[in-house]
Amino acid sequence: MEQKYGFGNWVTNSEVVRAIADTPEGPYEFVEVVLPARGKKYFDGCTTHNPRIVKNGDYYVLYYFGNNYEEPNPGYSDNVWESGLGQKAWMHKRIGMAYSKSISGPWKRVDQPILNPRQGEWDASITSNPSPVVLPDGKVYLIYKSSPVNYNPLCYWVRRKLIRSWGHIFVCLINLFFLSIPIKIMKMMWKILSYGIMVSILN
Known part of the structure; x- marks a missing residue:
């Protein structure tokens, strides 16, 4: 997510990125956007957020949540919670997955959520x-x-x-x-x- 956006836009404009550092406490150097916005036809077409990587067998598996929304992407100064877009984007959150044989990628993203809400549960x-x-x-x-x-x-x-x-x-x-x-x-x-x-x- 570009630094021009405020913190409240995490739900509408986040992207999963990779950054590197010599120590856990940093400083970190930005390397790339790993899971960018890829179009509103996808469940994660507008936002990717909260990544977690685990190793399973020969693969690294990246879990995250993504969302999309029909409205235009908000501007830098837009308050998405006052406009209601934040709430709409929130309700479209779905867990997704990507995988790679290297911790550095490239990552193959699954096109559908791996876990959907269950009505009545x-x-x-x-x-x-x-x-x-x-x-x-x-x-x-x-x-x-x-x-x-x-x-x-x-x-x-x-x-x-x-x-x-x-x-x-x-x-x-x-x-x-x-x-x-x-x-x-x-x-x-x-x-x-x-x-x-x-x-x-x-x-």
Whole structure:
């Protein structure tokens, strides 16, 4: 995403890029845009965001979420949340995947989401913020964010998705104090533990 855009445009104008540094703390040097906008006919045609790379077998797999929207791309000074475009883009968030034999790419992007919302279920609105874990046997636990309704979720959910099997375990991580504690404290506590774990096993 160009630096001319404000932070609020992450939901409408983000791009996954590659940057390199000699140490984890930087400074980083920009190298390339890895997953650019590629047209509104694709589910990730306008935005790619929240990448996570894992190694599975001979391949590096890049998980991310993308979205698109019918409206024109916003200008540098546009407030997408006041105009409603941010909310529309939010509701189009879907998890995607790209893969490569090299951590430096090139990356082959899958043209369809790997995980779609399910109407009538807890994840009926979006699929977002993927966090995969690869097990020794090659199966993948995919943790992600969603909600039953819209862009104001009261719950964050974790779904253990066994990519190579039909089994599912859903874990609901409910922040019981979401509406009653200051946001800074909530963020700090969220990093330490999650409240109210409910597990349901689905066939």
